[in-house]
Amino acid sequence: MTADARPAAPALTERQEARRRRILHASAQLASRGGFEAVQMREVAEAAGVALGTLYRYFPSKIHLLVATMQDQLQHLHTTLRKRPPAGEDAAQRVAETLMRAFRALQREPHLADAMVRALTFADRSVSPEVDTVSRLTTAIILDAMGLEHPTPEQLSAVRVIEHTWHSALITWLSGRASIAQVKIDIETVCRLIDLTAEPGRETGRG
Amino acid sequence: MTADARPAAPALTERQEARRRRILHASAQLASRGGFEAVQMREVAEAAGVALGTLYRYFPSKIHLLVATMQDQLQHLHTTLRKRPPAGEDAAQRVAETLMRAFRALQREPHLADAMVRALTFADRSVSPEVDTVSRLTTAIILDAMGLEHPTPEQLSAVRVIEHTWHSALITWLSGRASIAQVKIDIETVCRLIDLTAEPGRETGRG
DNA sequence: GCTAAGTCTGAAACTTGTTCTAGATTAGCG
DNA sequence: CGCTAATCTAGAACAAGTTTCAGACTTAGC
Structure with a gap:
């Protein structure tokens, strides 16, 4: 039912789990201040109270670190959304509402959004998993x-x-080439695809 | 009619224009070999026969350079496409065909595609124009x-x-997370939006 | 508790993007 | 031609991501 994140994590000890959390926290904190550029590996290490080499043992690159940070944040969002699911009439509306909610969350931390989304789209094959x-x-x-x-x-x-549009629209917003209103329109536009693929007469069986 | 690229380029001399072309050529060449990482500013400068400082005078960052390289390649593509326009029945088909043609061009130079697309999505506000x-x-x-x-x-x-999908689908293909077939499907899927927005009875007035 | 293996630390070194500087070259002009 | 400002060159210097290494600390097994 729940999506399992780590495939073969070799069972971290408690202190290691704590280190990992401190690192992710420091990463998010620095990102919230100044975005992608402000997340400097030396600073993350210092803020997390670990040596630089240790940081690299946990996250083999800055991109890995920021993608993991995004994973973390998404998990929060997913939990939140499950508690208060979208209330729209049809699927397209609910998806648009969900994405707009996520978008508003990102607007509250635009620098953090910048760091995470830029890392995500810049990632090369070594970060594919x-x-x-x-x-x-x-x-x-x-x-x-x-x-x-x-x-x-x-x-x-x-x-x-929809995911493609979501990521790319975020990028254009983050780089100041699209307004919030425009992102909203793009999300609503792409969500219309859902109506196209809906089989008529087969409504959601959700209780 | 034609999109004007440079807004206020202060009229380069012939030698300067030649330098600019040499730089862009070196950039594309190196990118074709090894993608984004292979475009190293020192190497570009050497291959183009200019000093590092000069390279930076022409293109204020590696991202600027690669985005300019993309501009260059796109202009070629646009010219080619105007000579042999797509032949599909309706607008959605023609757009899908056009994008698939562009995609095939990129497949021939996947490393170059990598460098250009990664630069494009990684660009921050300073490269917005x-x-x-x-x-x-x-x-x-x-x-x-x-x-x-x-x-x-x-x-x-x-x-x-459609542009969002195009860019993001390319990214997933470049990072090995989506197959060529999947990119094709995504393009065809998003092009269905065109039918949605077509006003019925109002066909293209193209001569 | 003792030891071997693995992990963490602190610090230096290396890489590549970017900036800076002093001197040589070029372009435009009288 | 000779002057001046702008441009170009070579090369050092700096910044931040990444690697490396010797030694200290933890952990697991005994």
Whole structure:
């Protein structure tokens, strides 16, 4: 039911788990201040109270660190959303509402959003597993909003396109090339794809 | 009619124009070999036969350089496409065909694609004007394929979403998280939005 | 408690993007 | 031609991500 994040994490000790959390916390904190550039590995290490080498043992690159930070934040969001699910009439509305809620959360911490999203789209192949985890989490959130347990391939395509739009629209907003209103329009526009792929007469069986 | 690229370029001399071209050529060459990482400013400068300081006078950062490289390549593509426009029945087909043609071009130089696309999405506010130019060029290419001179706001939204999908799908392909087939499906999926925004009975007035 | 293996620390070193400087070259102009 | 301002060159210097290493500390097994 729940998406398992780490495939073969070799069981960290308590102190190691604490270190990991301190690192992620420091990362998010620094990112919240000044975005991607403000997350400097030496500063993260110092703020987390670990040596630079240790930081690199936990997260093999700055990109890995920030993608893990995003994973963390997304998990929070997912939990929050499950507590208060979107209330829209049809699937498209609920997905749009969900994404707009996430967007508003990001607007509260635009620098953090900058660091996480830039890392996510800049990641190369060496970060693929971690980026994939983020992607699966995002997919899960969207499917939740749609109220689907067993989506058709067509619906999965629509969800992928929605994710593409979501990431890229965030990028344009973060770099100041699109307004908040424009991001909203883009999200609503792409969500119309959901109506296209909905099989008529087959409503959500969600209780 | 044609999109003007440089707003206030202070009229380069012939030797300067030649230098600029040598730099862009070196950039594309190095990018073709090894992607984003292989474009090292010192190497670009050496390959182009200019001093490092000069390179930075022409392009104030590696990102600026790669975005300019993309601008260059897109201009080629636009010219090519105008010579052999897509032949599909309706607008959605023509746009999908156009993007797939561009995609095949990128597949021939995957490393170059990597460098350009990663730079484009990683660019921060300081590169906004240049990224915007690329975006306008892309929009022009898509509108050409649709055969529209005066798109409605709704249609522009669809085009923006298509661009979002295009960029983000490329990213997933470049980082090995999506197959060529999947990119094709995503493009075709998002192009269905065009049908949604087409006003019935109002066909292209293209001669 | 003792020891071997693994982990963490502190610090230096290396890489590549970026900046800076002093002197040489070039362009435009009288 | 000779002057002046702008541009270009070579190279050092700096910044931040990443790697490396010797020695101190933890952990697990005995």
